[in-house]
Amino acid sequence: MELAGGYKAKEQGKVKHCHLRAGLDSAEILVIKLPDSKLLRTISRSVFLALVILTLPCIGSILRGLGVSELETSRSEIFNFEQLGLLFRDLAGEGLRRNGDRSLIVSPGNVGMIHTLSSLNIDGNGFDIAIDLDLEQKSSFKDESLDFVFAFDLADVKFVDRILKVGGIVAVPLSNDPSNAFRKKPNYKIVYLRRYSSTFVAIRKTGRADELLVNPESRQLCQFGSEAKEAVVKGIEDVLLEPPRRALAKSNEYLKKTKFLPDLLGNSLENYKRRVFVNVDLNGENSGAIEWFHQNYPKKNTEFEVHDLEVEAEEEEASSKPLQNDVSDWLKENVKEEDYVVMKAEAEVVVEMMKKSTICLVDELFLECNNEWWQNGKSDNSKRAYWECIALYGKVKDLGVAVHQWFL
Template identity: 60%
Template structure:
């Protein structure tokens, strides 16, 4: 056919909307095809390297972290420290740390978690003041609980993938530090002995039970008096019979504990009478109790009912009380409030709470107390909520 200048050649192209749909479909198909490759690349990233890929950079970040922990008072000069690693690569990184400024270079131990099981068994209980884990994914929680001292610090990077075998916050730990570097670092203070088996015969600290379990266990305790009783009632055997002592409440023979301790916190002359009362009235189940007297003295300020303790009760408990010890204590409200602040109240199994208030009759020394009786009831209720077997003590 010849070309005629009067003839037009028309080529019809697809609608632009059709082209857009077609191009997007091709792009989506390419993405779907490349997904397995992307996933395999992500899976190859080492989980333990939470601080980045460069070893020198990691060491620098760890030095920065340890300096910050020292500034916060969580890592002190002379502390005995343990650094846990899931692999030999991280051990090399840790050896690049500069710990001389903390005087820790001679007090640091290293454990490779995937190959150091025998080494773990050789470490005595409560050996370390500070434990740091390179990762949260490979930590043996039971091992850490065993080797860190009460009052010691455990620092971990928070896991991004919630690994089931990572370190979990235990009920006997309190968060004291949370800061973000390449990873978020959390530090926890161990405030009481660990309780791994709730059903064992030595498992008695009610503070760590769930709230409903606490209510059931403490339901048998006598109710708090809504107003201070008369002295004649306190002297009667009828009032004494109302006290539901913990061994009777739980049906506990007290035989399973390696030690049983009674601690009186008060004036010297009061502690002497208190010890006599304890031996005459407490259901000791024919078991021997060690008796300790922590002496307090009244403050000299005019009109003050506060007391000053010769020893730090919380520190004393953390140094002298372990999981296998059964502890009964009598203490003043001010001492108990300080123990609550220090998170050491749960080291006590049974507490006799003395709360002096403006209704305190026949005690001229405390008549000027500023504490209202409802404040005493509030403290009593708080202790019950915490899971402490608490009784009101009237002297």
């Protein structure tokens, strides 16, 4: 083998020596000892074998296309199929699915989906699988013939409602996309809500849809709220059990503890048709809420419509008369369920909205509750007790509205 400078390697025993002179006139010789060729081959083969072992998972996933544990659904979301086994076992443990129940999985028409469900032995657990049904195939299912239905979405909710028995269970994963948001129908009741890799809700059919006489003027709007939103409301910051002084409430320390709904949902807000902020002030008081909203709310680079409403509080002797500039009437006329609505309002207004079932038109609420200890820690019997403010906060949160205390 030719070496730099025209020198050659000389074999001496089992060691190769490379002689390089430091200079033309130098008497010093640099000797570099190289390992035996057999040892080099052994090391190189070991390294190659280790690389092959490390890359086997990647090679396997390429050969298989998509693994059993994950699959891209028609909604372009990655769904972890390993959680289905956990979900079905948990539902059985809760008594929501029993042995012998006629069960169906409604799946989008995806080749990978078919192979994945088959590999999970779903049919061996008492499930039938319906994939991308056409009208003729749907008509083959008899009315109220199934005890349990799992659907990857409820795009065809009428079909699922028709084939499910009264008392039957529907389970579905929730989505943060408002266009895919699950909205509970009035003839269903939520009986299960749990988070694995995805959040799942199970609802029980309590009656036939055509048997319900729903009065549009008196329907409970909270029943039509996004369950994905309600599932994360528990992540809202805890209520302050003691009334803070104004100095603390206005500080950045309190603001840093506020957990806004878009951040909890991981929602860009771009998919909503409209985004609306409504500030409600009593008796012309300026709370500075609009300026605060523009400076602090995570709008995610989207535009919000801003509305500033003024409401006159009721006098004690005229409590039977409706509020002037009624907020509930304004909401019914100006916002829809598919809009994203943020509101700042005083407790009196919120109580009235709860009575008229319009509170659930609001996604996120900043609740102002002037209490008896508000100004300087001294009792003022003309205002609410602080425990009443806490109780109202809890009622609003229980309805699925993301609510924060407003102290500014």
